[in-house]
Every structure is written in C-alpha cells, then in structure tokens.
Amino acid sequence: xxxxxxxxxxxxxxxxxxxxxxxxxxxxxxxxxxxxxxxxxxxxxxxxxxxxxxxxxxxxxxxxxxxxxxxxxxxxxxxxxxxxxxxxxxxxxxxxxxxxxxxxxxxxxxxxxxxxxxxxxxxxxxxxxxxxxxxxxxxxxxxxxxxxxxxxxxxxxxxxxxxxxxxxxxxxxxxxxxxxxxxxxxxxxxxxxxxxxxxxxxxxxxxxxxxxxxxxxxxxxxxxxxxxxxxxxxxxxxxxxxx
Amino acid sequence: xxxxxxxxxxxxxxxxxxxxxxxxxxxxxxxxxxxxxxxxxxxxxxxxxxxxxxxxxxxxxxxxxxxxxxxxxxxxxxxxxxxxxxxxxxxxxxxxxxxxxxxxxxxxxxxxxxxxxxxxxxxxxxxxxxxxxxxxxxxxxxxxxxxxxxxxxxxxxx
Numbered sequence: 001x002x003x004x005x006x007x008x009x010x011x012x013x014x015x016x017x018x019x020x021x022x023x024x025x026x027x028x029x030x031x032x033x034x035x036x037x038x039x040x041x042x043x044x045x046x047x048x049x050x051x052x053x054x055x056x057x058x059x060x061x062x063x064x065x066x067x068x069x070x071x072x073x074x075x076x077x078x079x080x081x082x083x084x085x086x087x088x089x090x091x092x093x094x095x096x097x098x099x100x101x102x103x104x105x106x107x108x109x110x111x112x113x114x115x116x117x118x119x120x121x122x123x124x125x126x127x128x129x130x131x132x133x134x135x136x137x138x139x140x141x142x143x144x145x146x147x148x149x150x151x152x153x154x155x156x157x158x159x160x161x162x163x164x165x166x167x168x169x170x171x172x173x174x175x176x177x178x179x180x181x182x183x184x185x186x187x188x189x190x191x192x193x194x195x196x197x198x199x200x201x202x203x204x205x206x207x208x209x210x211x212x213x214x215x216x217x218x219x220x221x222x223x224x225x226x227x228x229x230x231x232x233x234x235x236x237x238x239x240x241x242x243x
Numbered sequence: 244x245x246x247x248x249x250x251x252x253x254x255x256x257x258x259x260x261x262x263x264x265x266x267x268x269x270x271x272x273x274x275x276x277x278x279x280x281x282x283x284x285x286x287x288x289x290x291x292x293x294x295x296x297x298x299x300x301x302x303x304x305x306x307x308x309x310x311x312x313x314x315x316x317x318x319x320x321x322x323x324x325x326x327x328x329x330x331x332x333x334x335x336x337x338x339x340x341x342x343x344x345x346x347x348x349x350x351x352x353x354x355x356x357x358x359x360x361x362x363x364x365x366x367x368x369x370x371x372x373x374x375x376x377x378x379x380x381x382x383x384x385x386x387x388x389x390x391x392x393x394x395x396x397x398x399x400x401x
Contacts, residue, residue: 009258012265035290050365052358054329061333062299076364102363109364134285144289180296189300189333195325195358196369
C-alpha cells in the first residue's frame with residue numbers, strides 16, 4: 001500500500017484514538033453490588049456510647065491499622081459546669097483499652113466516637129494533586145494507594161484529623177467505611193462490634209433505612225458544619241462543646 | 244496554490260507537531276490506567292482493589308446460621324443487641340472453616356468489666372458496677388450467664 005504523508009497524518013491520530021478507546025474496557029464491579037444504588041454514611045448515637053473501645057479494636061483488627069494510628073477513636077469529654085468552650089478531652093491510645101474511671105464531680109462526662117465523616121464535599125479529596133483520593137460513586141472517601149505520593153496534603157486538609165501517612169506503605173491511609181464489607185452486604189467492623197448500637201452504618205439511598213425516620217425525629221448534627229464539608233457522620237445528642 | 248509555494252518548511256514543522264501529538268497519545272494510552280477517569284479524576288479500579296481486602300469479622304448472621312441455640316438464648320436476654328463478635332472477637336476464619344479453626348473462649352473477667360465498670364462518663368441508664376464491691380472477686384459468670392445475664396433464680400436482677 002502506498003501511504004501518502006497526507007493520509008498518514010490523518011490516519012495516525014485516528015488509529016491512536018481508536019486504540020485508546022479499545023483499551024478502555026469496563027472494570028468489573030463486585031457481583032450483586034451496584035454503586036449507584038448506595039450512598040453511605042454513619043449514625044453515631046453519642047448518648048449510647050459507653051467508651052468500651054470495641055470499635056477501635058475491631059477497626060484495627062479488620063483493617064490492619066498500624067499500632068499507634070487510628071481510623072476511628074473514642075474521645076472522653078469532661079465539661080465543667082460553665083466552661084463550655086474549654087472542655088477537657090482525653091483519648092488514651094484512641095480509647096482502645098478503655099478509659100480511666102471518671103469521678104463523680106462537677107460537670108459532665110461523655111464519650112464521642114470519631115472517624116472519617118465520609119464528606120460529600122471532602123476537603124481532603126480537593127487538595128490531592130494526583131487523583132489518588134476520591135469520593136466513590138457510593139459516597140465513600142477512599143485512597144488509591146497505587147496513585148498516592150504520600151505528600152500528606154490531605155492529612156493537613158482534613159478538618160477532623162482522620163488521615164495519617166501509613167508508616168510502612170508511606171501513603172495516605174484512612175477509614176474506608178469497611179468498603180470491603182459494605183460491598184458484600186456486611187456492616188462495618190466498628191458497627192458489628194459496638195455492643196450498644198452507638199454506631200450504625202446508614203445507606204441514605206435506601207428508602208427503607210431507618211436513618212430517614214431517625215433524622216426527622218432527632219436533634220442530629222454533623223461535626224464542624226460551618227466548614228460545609230457535606231459530612232455524612234450524623235451525631236445524635238452531640239454536646240455543643242465537641243470539636 | 245501560489246500562496247503555499249514557499250511554505251514547505253512550515254508543513255514539515257506542522258507535521259512534526261502532529262507526530263509528537265500522536266506519540267503523546269500513544270504513550271498516554273500505555274501509561275494512564277484503563278479505568279482512570281471512568282467515574283471521575285481517579286482510577287476506578289482502585290475501588291475493586293480496596294473491596295478485595297479480606298474480611299475478618301464474619302458478621303453475626305454467619306454465627307447465627309450455625310449457633311442457633313446460643314442466638315435464641317441471647318435474643319431473649321439483655322444482650323440481644325450485642326453481636327457475637329463484640330465479645331468473641333473477629334472469627335471469619337472460624338466461619339469459613341469451622342472444623343479446623345476453633346475459637347478460644349473469651350475471659351469474662353476482662354470482658355464484663357470492659358463494658359460494665361462504673362464510671363461517671365457512661366450513660367446513667369447503662370448497668371454498671373464497681374467489680375470489686377459488686378462481687379468481691381467472685382467471677383461474673385458464677386451468677387450471670389454472659390449470653391443471658393439476668394439472674395433468673397434471684398428474681399430477675401439486672
């Protein structure tokens with residue numbers, strides 16, 4: 001075949017584009033799981049939390065969280081009578097081994113479980129320079145460890161302190177909302193092991209999920225609403241002193 | 244046609260640009276993963292890889308499929324809402340292979356105290372005791388069966 005330069009110049013880019021389209025196959029999804037049918041979040045019922053640390057231990061076991069790092073942790077607040085803006089907060093080893101006994105004295109004590117808020121408009125994904133972290137179509141903020149450079153912009157950007165650089169992988173790591181479990185129809189490890197039901201996985205796209213009724217009938221709040229992160233960790237009975 | 248008579252060098256240059264563009268596209272096709280951009284500015288296949296992480300907590304449904312008697316006893320008592328692995332720990336391996344992987348029995352002295360030790364920070368309605376005062380060193384399970392902790396013959400203490 002006698003290929004003129006003119007023809008080559010037209011054909012070569014066309015061939016490249018066609019070849020690219022051919023390569024872009026459809027990556028497989030898990031069987032029986034449709035991302036478009038879910039929008040995950042978490043309900044945290046503060047008055048039910050007893051500070052046992054089951055969630056922290058379960059998370060570490062399930063997700064191989066390195067020692068000294070936390071994807072979820074429990075804080076104990078102590079607010080003295082009038083001192084709302086200056087609560088004393090402790091979280092010894094993330095609450096993994098429980099808390100020291102609190103004496104009955106002035107003020108109130110309560111536990112607050114913390115974790116990734118699975119923000120719909122998450123500050124951490126906005127700052128990622130390489131597209132390694134993202135909000136999945138089913139509403140979970142995930143990190144692609146193969147793309148992550150470990151620059152830690154996201155660690156700084158998260159207003160809730162929910163990210164860390166994994167000490168061995170040197171990539172950003174965080175709560176995946178047990179993505180490997182929820183895509184198989186299981187609940188998260190923290191919810192599975194919570195003895196009082198203080199944490200509940202919620203699917204906001206499921207019209208039968210009791211969360212809809214709960215949100216209608218309870219004084220529910222998200223953390224740092226002024227930051228407009230679209231947080232999907234809903235806290236029931238949250239005290240105003242909680243950061 | 245006369246206008247392009249002396250423009251041959253420009254065409255050669257434009258040709259180089261086009262060639263470079265084609266080379267760019269070809270390299271990009273190789274380097275950028277297939278699934279990048281499928282759902283957004285990220286690698287779509289990452290979700291499948293994250294979802295492939297092994298499950299360690301089997302989930303109470305798996306436990307209850309075999310241990311129906313325990314589930315029945317538990318569901319009648321005050322621990323009905325406490326899932327099996329909250330006390331027994333992660334047991335997906337046992338659920339996958341019940342014959343060879345046998346779970347160890349948890350120690351009630353540790354487990355009961357973890358939730359039920361009295362502290363001002365716990366919700367007021369939650370049953371809590373000072374273990375030393377409450378039993379004086381007698382193990383919890385002497386009086387309370389963990390799966391159904393109410394003391395039946397003592398008039399149903401909590």
